[in-house]
Amino acid sequence: MKSNGIYTFIQTHISPQALNKYNMFLYKLKLAIRSLAKDKLNSFINIFGLAVGMAAVILISVFIQYELSYDKFNSKFDRTYRLISQLGMETADDYSINRRLNHEKFKENIPGLEEITQLQRGWQCEIIKENKRFYNFTVRFADDNFHKVFDLDYIHGNPNTALVDITNIVLSEKTAKTIFGRTDVVGEQLIVEGQDCTISGVAKNTPGNSQFDFDVLAPLEIMYPIDSKSGLEFFTYAVVKEGVDTEITLKNILSEYRKIIDGFQESGYKTGAYFQKLGEVHLHSKKLHSITPSGNIEMVLMYTFLAALILIIAMINFINIMTVQYEGKIKEIGMRKAIGATRWELIKLFVGKSILLTSIALILGVVLAEIFLPHFKNLVHRDLAMDYANNIWLSIGLPVLAVLVGIISGTYPAIFISKPTPSAALQGGLSKTNGRNALTKFLVVFQFTVSLALISTLYILNKQINYMRMADLGFNPEKVIAIGNINSKLSKSYYAIKDELLKSPVIQHVSASDHMPGGAASGESFSVLGQDEDKVKPFSSYRVQPDYFKTVGIELTQGKSFKETGNFNQKGIIINEAGVKFLNVDNVIGLNVEYHGEVQEIIGVVKDFNYSSLRSKIKPLMFSHNSFEMVNTIIIRYYGDNLKQVLAETDRIFQKFDPGYAISYTLIDDFCKSKYKKEEESSELLSYASLISLILAILGLYALSLFMVQKRTKEIGIRKVNGASEWQITSLLFSTFSKWLGIAFVIAVPISYFIMNNWLQQFAYHIEIGPLPFIIAGIVTGLFALITVGRQTWKAANQNPIESLRYE
C-alpha cells in the first residue's frame, strides 16, 4: 500500500521526462545487478579485491592525516618554534632538550618574542590521597607561562596563576577522575613524591595528536630554579609575535641562548643551537628526544607508498577481471551492436556497471576498515577515529575516488570490448590487439614483482629483528628483574632491604643502579691525570651499587669490582673494553682520573656488552659508585622459574620497609627485546601489506588464468587431438606464467636488495642478506601461482577436446 502511494506520488509530482529517466536508470541498475549475480565468482573476486584495497587505503589515509595533524590544535601553531641545542666533543649532536633559561629576561631583551617556555619530561610518580596510594602517574614540570604557548583547556582553576606557586599542581581530567572521581577538585591536597601539594587547576586531557601529555603538571621552578646551572634537560618553545620579522626574532633568541649554552665550550665542547618549526617536530625529529612517541616522515611515506601500491594492484585486477568477463560475452556485445547499440551506449553501460561495482566495493571497504580499525590502532599506536562527518577526505574524497576508479577501470575494457564490428563480435573473434597482450603481461609482471619484493623484504626484516632479539648482548638479561618505583623512604633503607632480600631462597643476587641494565646511560666525563689533563674524556655512564656485575651477568676481565661497604659513594671507576681502547693507555688499572672534581682510580675493566642497542657500536662506558645518596632502580637476579613467587617475596620484604607499597617491575630480558619494537611494528605492517598484495595478486592471477584458458580453449583442443597429454597441456600453460614470474624475479631482487641493504646500514650489527630471502619469496609466490593457475589449467587440460573445439 505504502509503495503504491509512493508510486502515485512519483507519477503525479514528477515530470514524465524525469520519470522516464528514472525508470531507465532503474532498468539499467536492474540489468547491471542481474549480470553481476550471474557471474558470482568473478563479481565476488572483483568486489572483494577492490574492497580490500579500499579498506587499506582508508585506514592508511586516516593514519597519515593523523600524523600530519600533530600539534595543530594549538592556536599559535604557525608561530611556535622548538629550540634545538647542539653539543658534542668532536661534532656537535642535536638535542631537543636545552639548558635552563629565564623566560622573563628573554622577553625583556627580545622585542619580537611573544613567549618562551620550558617543559621538563619528569617521571612516573606516586600520589597519596589520605593514605590511599596511586602509582604510575606521569608528572611533568612546566614554566608558569606554559599555557601561553600551548592551548591547555582548563576546566577548573585559573591558567594564569595555576603554576606560579611552587606547591601547586595541575591535574589532567583523567587523573582527577581516577583519584577523586570528579573534576572540581581545586584546593584539594595531595602528596606527590612525598611533597604536600595543592591542586590549583584541572585541565582537559591533551589530544592524542599532541607532542606532549601529562597526568600531573607541576611548576618547573620547584625542581629547577630559573637561574640554576643545568645540563641539557628542558624542552623549550618560543612563540614569535604576529607581524614581526620571524627570522630576525629567532636569530635574536638564538644569540641570547648561545650565551647560556656556550658555557660548555670551557670544557672543550662544541656548541650550537637552532629552531625547528612546531609543525616539523612530530615527523622530522628522528634522533631527538620526544615526550609522546614521535612519528617519522619516512614511515608516513612508506605507508602512503603501500596504500598507493595496494590501490594500484586492486585497480589492475579490476580492469583485468572486467575485461575477462566481457570477453566471455563478446557475442552478447555483438548482438547488442547488431540490434542498434552505439559504441557510446556500450561504453556507458560498462562504465555504469563498473561504477556500481566500485560503489559496492567502497561500502564493503568501509565496513572492513571499521572492523580492522581497533587492530590497526594498536599497530600504529595512535588513537585513530573515523569521523566521516568532519573528514572531507572520508565523506567526499573516497566516494569521488570510488567513482574515479570505476570510470578508469571501466573505460579501458569498455573501449577495448566495444571496438570489434558487430559481425566480428558475433563470430566471437576479438581483433588481434598486441597492445592488450603487452599490457596484460606488464600487469602480471608488475603484480609478481610487488609480491616478490614485499615477501623478500619482509623476510630480511624479520631475520634482522630475530638476530637482534637473539643476539648475545654480552650480559645475561634472563631471570633478572628491575624494580623502578623506588621512593625516597625505600631508597634510604636500600642496604637493609638488600640483606632481607638475600635471605630469600629464590633470590640469588641484589644490586641497584640509576640506570636500567641494557638501557640508556648518562653522559659523563673525566680527565686522565698526567695525560693532556685539560681535555675531558666523554663516557657513557652507569651509576651502580656493589654486586652489579654479578647480578646482571657482566664479566669482569681485569681488576676488581666495587666492595660491599654498606654505604653509598665509594671511590673507584670501572670501564668497559671499548673504554680501554678509547683511553689508549698501556696499563689502565690504577690510572688516576679527575671525576666530579675528585681524584679517582680506575679499578676494573669489564667485557663489552651491548648497553644501548645493536644499532650502534658499543661505545666507551664507565661505572661509578657515585649514587647521590639514593638508588633509582633495584635489580634482582632470581633462582628457578617461579617468577610469581619471586615477586611475592620481594613485595613482602618491601612492604616491611614501606607498608602499603606495591612494586612495579620490569623483566630485563623483555626490556632488551622491546628495543626493537619499531622494527617489529614495521615488520607487522609490512606483513599485512604483503598479505594483502599477495591476495590481490593471486586474485588477479586467477582472473588472468581464467582469461588465458578461455582464450586458448581451442588451442588446447587442437593440441589434445594431436596427441598432447594432460601434463603436457598443463605445463605448457603454466610455462607462460613461469616466464612472467622469472621476469618479475629479475626486477624484484635488485629493488628489494637495494632497499634492505640500505635499511640494514643503520644497524652497527646486522645480518648479511644472502640469496635465501629471494629464493623463499620466489618459492612462495611461485607456489601460490601454481595453485591458482594450476587448477584452471588442469581443468582445461582434462576437458574433452571435443568440448573445446565445439565452440567453433
Added chain:
Amino acid sequence: MIVTQDLCKIFRTEEIETSALNNVNIHIKKGEFVAIMGPSGCGKSTLLNIIGLLDNPSNGNYIFNEINVSEKSEKQRTKFRKGNIGFIFQSFNLIDELTVFENVELPLVYMGLPASQRKAKVKETLERMNIAHRAKHYPQQLSGGQQQRVAIARAVVTEPKLILADEPTGNLDSRNGSEVMELLKELNQAGTTVIMVTHSVRDAEYADRVIHLFDGQIVSENLKDRESIQKAVESLS
C-alpha cells in the same frame, strides 16, 4: 579395421536426454574411403568423434584394430590415437600463434620424435601438400584452401592408418574443395583408410561407400553412384 556393435551415445543435460546415436553397427575395412552423410543433428559428428577416440560411447562396443576401446580412459585413448589417427576439421583448427611448419610438427612433438627427424618429415609432407613455400607463415596469412592443406599435412605427417575428416570442404570454395578431395583420394589410394563426414553429394562421390544417418540410426549403406546418393539425401530431408 573398425567395427561397432550397437553403439549408443546419449547426451544428458539437467532436464533432457538426447540420444545422438542409436544402435549403430558399422564395419569399415582397412583401405576403405567411407563418407558419412545425413542432415544436421543426425549424429554424424558424434559418430566420427567416437571412431576418432575423442569420445566414449554410452553403450555398445567399439573395436578398433581388433581391440575393444569403448571403455578406455582418456589417457589410454590418447595413447591409441597418437600416430594412428589424423584429424581434419571444417574450420581447419590451426593454432594461430604457431607457424605452418610448427603446426604440422605438433603431432610429431607429442610422439616424442627427435627434432632432426621431425624436420625431415614435416618438410617432406609440406612438399607433398604443395605448401612448403609457406612454411614460415602464420595461418592467418594463408587462404582457406592453403590452411586446409596445412591441416591435412598435419593429419598425415605421422603417416596414420586412419584419417577422419569432418566436413573438410565446408569452409572452402568449390575449386579449393575439389583440390582437398583429390588430396584425400590420393592418400586413400596410397593405403590410408579415410572416413569423412560431409553434406556435399559431390564430395561423397569420392568415397567407396556412403553411410546415411538419420536421427542417430543408419538408414542406408553401400551407396556409391551419384543418383542413389542423391535419392537417399532427398528421401531424408
